[in-house]
Amino acid sequence: MKYLSTRNASLSINSSQAILKGLSEDSGLFIYDKLDFSLNLEKMIEMNYEQIAFEIMAHFLNDFHEKDIKESIQAAYRNFDDPEITPLVKVDENYILELFHGPTSAFKDVALQILPHLLRNSMEITQNDNEIIILTATSGDTGKAALEGFKDIDHVKIIVFYPYDGVSEIQKRQMQTTKGNNVFVIGVIGNFDDCQKMVKACFSDEKLKQVMTKNHQQFSSANSINIGRLIPQIVYYVKGYLDLVKNHEIEMNEKINVAVPTGNFGNILAAYIAKQIGCPIEKLICASNENNVLTDFIHYGVYNANRIFKKTNSPSMDIIVSSNLERLLYLYCQDDELVENMMESLTRKGSYQLSDLMHKKLKKDFYASMTTQKQTQEIIQEVYEQYHYLLDPHSAVAYKAVKDFEKEKINSYKTMICATASPYKFMDTVMKSISSIKGSEFDMMEACEKMTGVPIPENLKNLKNFDILHDQKIEIEQMKETVYRCLGEQYD
Secondary structure, eight states, rough: OOOOEETTTEEEEEEHHHOOOOOOSOOEEEEOOOOOOOOOOOHTTEEEEEEEEHHHHHHHHSSOHHHHHHHHHHHHHHTTTTSSSSSSSTTTEEEEEEOSSSTTTHHHHHHHHHHHHHHHHHHHHHTOOOEEEEEEEOOHHHHHHHHHHHTTTTTEEEEEEETTTSSSSHHHHHTTTTOOOEEEEEEEEOOOOHHHHHHHHHHHOOOOOOOOTTTTEEEEOSSSSSHHHHHHHHHHHHHHHHHHHHHHOOTTTEEEEEEEEEESSSSHHHHHHHHHOOOOEEEEEEEEEOOHHHHHHHHHHHEOOOOOEEEEEEEOOSSSSTTTTHHHHHHOOOHHHHHHHHHHHHHHHHEEOOOOHHHHHHHEEEEEOOOOOOHHHHHHHOOOOOOOOOOHHHHHHHHHHHHHHHTTTTOOOOOEEEEEEEEEHHHHHHHHHOOOSSSSSHHHHHHHHHHHHHOOOHHHTGGGGGOOOOOOOEGGHHHHHOOOOOTOOOOO
């Protein structure tokens, strides 16, 4: 297995090079050239999370030593608060895959706890002695998970840009209180798409690259644009499926559906890849909030980013340009020139259209549904009152999408729903949904624990007492200048 750019299929590099680069020089995303293996689910049924992770990741990390992969996996998951890492919980007739048991209480931990180890291995494999600059944009959860993973690592700096008024107060405080002598956290007056666009522009800026080459530095990314972020996420879909079998909820090789709250398309793309390597997934349910560009795209085959950006109560999904969709487009057409033309059209006109054949493939694999902010709160209330289970707003969007899917009677397979964050990260929305208690998000955390009996995650318990170390707020136009300053350089 080699890795190529979605915009240059003639490029052929190893996994360590792809992880180090993060983004291709042509602004394409790295993707495998072929899948030359399939899962042996019968063999894996008695494996624990770490063993399943090795079984899958070893195929994708084509130039890593097996010993290094195993040690990276062991180091990554020792700080999760559940021995199952991503436990599966049955709620009525639904199955919730809890992905928020890592050190920052979000699904991003599953990949971002292992990515620093993969990056370190990649540097050794490629004999790279540059200082690595992790430059990333976040819609909320990636930022803290990346900061937690990369803080105080030698020969690495991490720069995180986030929409200052586009994340929850808990998410903001998590980022602003991060300690570490190599971390930079900057709020941007704008939205996630603004941050992501400027980060990509920095990756391809020739003058900036020259400055960094002179200083023996190079960019990499902690966003899901980095293939090293995507590969570890494949694992929990296979683990969740095997748990359904072990719990006698399904028979081995019986198909299931998977529902994923979707913003940048990385998490659901990992589910698609799990399906491609033999996990018996029938339908991928793409759940969107009111920024429903993906819902429209799946329904009509036209990606149209020319729409009003909405700040919603599921802020980590407040995204108009879903970067990882580019990888799916390449996997569908295997045509780098076509993908480049579509991405150029998106940049120039704000839209592109699929061929009838590609749209047919998309509709076969994916189902799409949109949930309003009011419906999000209603689902949180309904699930809590009926089943005493507390959903965060993003997971509620996925839950609602499953209800929509079931109404259409598309198939009768059981569905696994991804719960992507602890409800305690979005207390304002959660408590408005289940009670009339008011106050700061921190006050409501304590009230929620008393009311529901759901414990506050340890990493969030004393968050309000931590010193704010990063409170910089800038305009979008200042992002590139800020990168220069973080690198210790003057901006001309």
